[in-house]
Amino acid sequence: MIYKWLVPAWQQLLAQRTTLHHALLIHGPAGIGKSAFADELARSLLCESPLPDGAACGRCSACGWFAQGNHPDFRRLAPASVEEGGDSDAGAGAGEEPAGKAGGPSGSKSGGRSGSKPSRDIRIDQVRALERFTEVGGHRGATRIVLIDPGDAMNAAAANALLKTLEEPSGGTRFVLVTDRPDALPATIRSRCRTLALSLPPADEAAAWLAADVGVDLAQARAWLAAAGGAPLRARRFADPAQAAIHRLVVETVAGLPETGVVQAADALADVPPAIWVATLQAWVVDLQRVCVGAPPRYFPDRAERLGALARRAGLAALDRLAARLDRSARAVDHPLNPRLMVEDALLDVRAALTARAV
C-alpha cells in the first residue's frame, strides 16, 4: 500500500514507470512507509495488466503470486533475523512497516542457518544466490525485480558482490534498495542508483491520519508523533500498550540522568533492545542541543523545563560531543559485543556531558 502522504511521490514515480533507471535507491526517515512503497513499486512493475496510471491491477496472476509471496521473478533480500520473524524493524525505533513479508521463496534464506542467532546482516551468499536469478530469463516476462530492504544491512562483502551485478545488469532486472541511512551504504553502490528521497508528512496531516487510524484524539496523536520525530508509523507503535510502556520506561530513565546513578539506570534499561534506548537517547540529546540554542524541543515538548535545566548545565560543546558519540553507538546497535557494557558506557558519557560545567 501507499500511505497517503507518499501519494504525490508515488504518482510521480508511476509517470516515469517505463523509463525507470534499473537501480532505484529509496531513502528517507524511518517509519514513513518506505518499505510498503517499495513493495508496491515491485508489485506494479511485475503486474501483467497495470491500471492506466501504472499501478498494479490486483487481479492478474502476477499480482496473485506477488500477494502470496511466490512470484518467480521477484527476490527479496533481507537479514535472516527479519525473514525468520525476528524484529523486522531492527532500527528500534525504525518502525517501518514490514509489508507483505509473508515469506515464500522470494527471499534467500541462506542467512542464518548455522543454528546460532539469525544474522542481522544481508550476507554475501544471499547476494550470490541472485546471480543465477538474474542470469536466467524471466519466467513470465522480461522483468525481474530484486528488492533489498534494508539496503544498509548488506555487510561489506555482500555490497561488493552486489556491485558487480549493478554494474552489468542483465536485461530486464531491476533493483530497488530501501534505507533510512543512505550514508551507511558504500558510495560505490549509491552512485550506481537513481535516488528517490521520501520525506516526513506535514505535522497536521500526520496527526489527522494517526488519530483516525488508531482511534485517539488529535492531542494524543500529536504527542505520539512528537516522540516519534514526526514519523507516523513509528508513532503508531505507541498505540500498543507494551511498546508505550517500554517507551515510557526509557524516557523516564534517560530524563532522570544524571541524578539517577548510572548502574541504576543501566539496570532499568537492561531488557530494552539497544536500538530502542539508543534512538531515544539520541532524540533526548537532539532536544538538549535544540533547547541549548533557544529552539523548542522536537521530541519531548512536554519536558521543556527539564531539558532547559540540563542543557544549561551541560553547555553546547559537551552536548555536541555527546551526540557524535551516540552516532557511533547507533551504528553498533545491531552488533553489540556486550549490551550491558554498551549501555553503561553510553550512560557514563551522558552523565559526564550533563555535569560538564558543574564540576
Ligand SMILES: [Zn+2]
Ligand atoms: Zn496485476
